[in-house]
Structure formats: structure tokens, C-alpha cells
Amino acid sequence: MAFSDIRTYSALVYALPERYPTIRHSTLALATIGPTLAKLEGRVTFANEIVLDVWELVDFDIGCILNYSYEIYRAGEKICWYDPFEHPHIPELRHAQDMLFLKRRVAHRQHFVHHQNLRLQMRRHRKRQPLTRDHAICASSRVVRDRVSIHPARITFRGRINKFFHLRERHDFIETAFDVYLFHPQNRAVQKNIFAPR
């Protein structure tokens, strides 16, 4: 389902708590800036003190998100985020302006990867895969993670987010926050020989 008008987008945003029972509270609010521009801002609070802080600048004329910032907090601590901010002084991030730093990629640690540590995870020898425009511009957190795996060292994320206007993918940032919640072992179903940390 695709949509490209403020009314439809508002309906989607304000229905999120009903659609996702894991959402305890949402302050997301869509405010118009002009006839074809709006900003989405607010926080979505999940169970177990997981909070997703959202800001989007949405262009309804061309049906894309022009700019965005998503931050996920647990117990007040920022644990992952992504946005298109440039980092020209960090070689690995110079062109990789949109990355999601997930704790799940770091074994035996309880903290998410920091910018400076990420370089240890990047492989420069890999050949870059050709990216189509559709591939290069997508804010789906899952796709962003896939993108990181496609080309960890040099990925140009600069661009607009057209795919955000597909309803299914639009919910990925909610799922990302929920993934973080589930990744915490205490919140998952019991698995054999796996114990939750104390």
C-alpha cells in the first residue's frame, strides 16, 4: 500500500499504538510546514523502557522523506540511531551517512558499537555491489542493515527515502525498536542452554 498525502500518513502514525500492542505510549505528531511539507516528531515508548525518538521531514509532493533522525533509547541511554548526517572526518563513515549501530553485532558486550569502533567491523576488500536507485534510497532499518552488509566501508546513503511511502516498510523503525527489545535475552522466549544475563 502506497500513500502520498498528509491525511493518510497522519492516520497511519496515529494508529501505530493500536497496530502495535508493544507500544505503551506515543507522542508522535505530524505538523505541516507548508502545503506539501510536514514534520513528524515525537517519541514512541515500548515495553521495558525502550524509547524510539523520531524526527522526519516529509515531502508529500514527491512522496519521500527528505531527512530523518531515529534514536533508540533503553533506560535513558541511547543505544542506536540512524540519520543522514555526514561524518567527513571519520573515514569509514565519510560516505556511510546512514548506519544503524546494533549491539547484536558485538559479541560479549553489553553496549552498542560506537562510531570509532565500527571500523573494526568494516571490510574494505569487498567489491562494491551495484546499487540501484531503489536500493540506495531506503530508510527501512532492515534495508539499511542489509546495505551495510553489502558494502560496509563506502556506502553513499545520501538521498531521499522513497520507499518509506510503502506502508509495510514504513513500520520498520517500529520493528527496529522492538527488535532491540527482543534482542535483550530477558525479553525473549526461553531457549535451551541460553541464560539471560544477571
Next chain:
Amino acid sequence: MTLTELIQDIHGLAAKLTQLENRYSLLSADFYYLYRAGQVEQTRDFIQWVGYYEAKLAREARYRELMYNYLRELREKSGQGALRLLPTAAVSGGA
């Protein structure tokens, strides 16, 4: 998108930018130069600032494109005389 819509978008973005410019005592063009040079830290305010500024630049570029077409039409209608600009309601949908 009409010229009117573009202008309203630009004004809305300008209002957002004015708030940030006043808050940080820096004009957006100067901030953006620093951002492109990697001289500013990554904060929510600055991410928004970049977003609003780039959107405004894009809207202004689109405005100029439509405005030139609109003026060209007016020139053709006016011939050698003065351009006959009409109130918004009279040109809405045409620009």
C-alpha cells in the same frame, strides 16, 4: 506543485530556519558550510537544520524554474508592455 504552494513551503521552512538561526546565532548558509566541512557535531537540532535548509534550497530551485516559465508566459501576453501580475487566486493552478 504550484508557485503558491512552493512559496508557502519556502516560508514555512524559513520560519523553522529562523528559529535555529536565532538559537545558535548563525545564519543557515554559514551553518551549512560548516556542516559540509564536517565541523559541526551530530545533534538533533543540527540534523533538522540541515534537513530544513536543504529542503529550502530545493524548493527555491523549483520555484525559480516555475517562476521563469510563468514570467515567460506573462511576457508573451504583455508583449513590450509592463508585465501584468495577477493576484494569487487568478493564477492558481496555472503556475
